[in-house]
Amino acid sequence: MTEEGTAVSFALAELLKGTGARPPRLKVEGVNADSRAIRPGEAFFAIPGLHTHGDAFAAQARANGARAMVTDRAPAADPGMPVVVVPDVRAAYARAAARQFSPQPEIIVGVTGTNGKSSIVSFVRQIWTACGMDAASIGTVGIETKQALIPGELTTPDALAIARDLGQLKAQGIDHVAMEASSQGLDQRRVDGVTFSAVAFTNLSRDHLDYHADMAAYRDAKVRLFTDLIAEGGAAVVNVDDPEHEPFMFAALARGVTLLTVGVGGAWFEIQSIVNDGYGQKVTGRMVGEPVSFHLPLTGAFQVSNALVALGLAVATGAPPTKALKALSKLKGARGRLELVGEHNGAAIFIDYAHKPVALETALASLRPYASRKLHVVFGAGGDRDKGKRPMMGEIAARMADRVIVTDDNPRTEDAATIRAEIMAAAPGSREIADRRTAIETAIKALKPGDVLLIAGKGHEDYQIVGATKHHFSDHEVVAETLKGL
Template identity: 45%
Template sequence: MKLADLLQPQAVPAGKETLEITGLTLDSRKVEPGFVFAALAGVAVHGRRFIAQAVEAGAAAILTDAPVPDCPVPVLVAEDAPAELARLAANFYPKQPGHVVAITGTNGKSSTVEFLRQIWHAAGFDAASLGTLGVARGQSVETTGYTTPDSVALHKALDRLAREGVTHLAMEASSHGLKQRRMESVTLSLAAFTNLTQDHLDYHPDFDDYFNAKARLFTERLPKGCPSVINIDSPWGERMAELSRETGHIVFTLGWRGQDLQIHEITPRPASQDVAFSWRGQDFRIDIPLVGEFQVLNALCAAAMAWASGISQDVILDSLPRLTGVAGRLEKVGETADRAPVLVDYAHTPDGLDKLLRAARPHTQGRVIVVFGCGGDRDASKRRLMGEIAAREADITIVTDDNPRSENPALIRQAVLEGCPGAEEIADRTTAIARGVDLLRAGDCLLIAGKGHETGQTVAGVVHPFDDREEGRKALHLREGSHVL
């Protein structure tokens, strides 16, 4: 593709209109001959430090936010370089599914986009979901490693999915991705908001910045006149709904206080929940095969999004009792001979852990046992809070290592234990999980929280193979009569 095909006419350097561009990247290590290297500001360093390396690797042009003296290749200077990169990526990878919807919020995004994909599939559409778990389509999942991929990877994925026949795509929109303009030039037809609780305050300077980053999905990315689906069970949801209305969207609200879809009652069953709700004046009662109030909210948010995207109410209501859970989200990996279950969940925030533990309680006749830790190089203020929640909501707490990353894991555990001084401390996560399984008695439940679907543990900058689900299964195998999934 020619450089002139990627840029606005006035932005093309004189005499470089026919310069052949073979690819785009933000990573200087991935530059190939003919690539545009985007030298953007990062969390720790600016990409300008790697321009010489990119040029040596064959970069045909550099995109950045300030002039680069004596650069031997054309320099494309943009005031908002991240947004410009997204526009270049959209031109380089021009196709997108006809219906792309995005959902933001602290918790629930992964489950909601997957439930929406399942409803679309039941309606007969070739649908996919994109987010923390990767790209899911049919029975396959392709891991990406990011909630919202960088703009180049995102547009490349959109183009490929569209060419493969996907017509409906549900994607997660992280606060990082929105603030860093990764979703620029994505054509959205619908957006949704789940909730806002403490997370990512290592990246955002304060909670207002965190909210404002999420709000960009509605104030900047979703076109006027499009529908938005908002859970209004919190002041943040009310505020987001008002912003969406002011922007000119058709707002659909849900939740216990929802005006369009309102939950009235949730009755826990052994492996499901009986949910009574009203939907635009009609009352319904459906058994949804998911555990935890928050999963009901995710499922109904997906239902509202499906309706707003044009799916009939009958198809949606028929799909809800057939939904299947998401990997690493209250995922059952087995049970003891006494039928005490072992569940793995991604809960890694105070709100997430609180909801997880409270979700398990109605389904548990005996003790709720939890194994969890906190990640390093992330918001340290949530560690004690999560300890306090575990001490309050669980009967037995085992504090272990999560992903220490570059931090001293003992200090992370110490901070968590300040909130739950009566907990057991077992540094090795495999040993901690085995201990939790060993403690199980009839009527108990074991929750392994924090890593969910992840298949690695990052210690001192090195990723070691580790899967909570497999460790739970291994521990169950050692107990006679256990049933492993």
């Protein structure tokens, strides 16, 4: 393993083991795919990007001291350093990074699906911790341990960052890690350097169609976690209540790993009833055929599914079943995941990360039983992302909420007014308030006893991207400041 300021050399042949390549006999100080960040003696991995191939930056990498270049095609011009061509440079990069920062934690579990990943990895970490295991979770919210939270931005970070983070967690004595595996991260081979002891599927619905060609490509990227990355003798947990679960279940069966299915149709854990209990829920069912019940201190039936997937992952990786089940009653929700953040005038205020059609629909459906009067929602849609979901989200909001305010999310380089208009075209009767702070303040001030407000789209994020600039902005802070001023 290498650390900042510590020079350790690696044989390039060892880092590229398993690629089929025959690199020259030389040693490197590490690997990097960012030509700007290359340090003297490192190997530069020239990876194809969405618009430009990494070999276009070979000269910059060489100027910064790169000792060799690893890529997937012969360069058009001599880069001035040894070149190694491999069939899949992305996978080679992930595996080389993993070897550089080895060893990794003994138990790593991966969670894929459209919604629920952040909650599940957090829940797995909490269950492991309750069972006396040193654990961490990695995902959209960041890297979280019992001691600290290091905020993050990407669901699945860069392969080098993943390898470094896992190596550092291992060095801290953490041997149990739960991490999110996004479709883009899987497609780009960012987690190919990780051996997963267990994997899980949550659900599948429209997302990232600005990146994937269609839903089939989106699904297939996620299935890779089950077909290519799970360890021999590992385990797979599948939420069989989702209509798209079969490709994941069949992939697990084909690999011959232990299969744990959860849900109303689950064989490992069968849900028999869910009864609201305040803002929590009482769940009864059968676990491996035995009757069980537990109280989940979270809102929404989807959180029951998330908790059971987490339970399956924890038990499959050594957590005592009885102790793990008991831990569910103490779970805390991930930040910005249908999180109760305050009350005003007898009305509850929730923040949720829902920025996709099904996620927004699920959040609103979960909160409807608590709204004895009006259900309010404030939301927008991100710019430079899948435009097709905007009218879908508008229709869902208009159909499921009583009062709808459409505002800005992260407009990025798109015209914010156009984004709002595309949502509102399918949301008759909705109100447009461009400034997100004003939209939240307006919604809170309008609340009456028995109302419920959902502020959707940004969840844990503490920024807003306008143009190419990231400004500080937190829904949590705006709610707190508004309530303080009332």
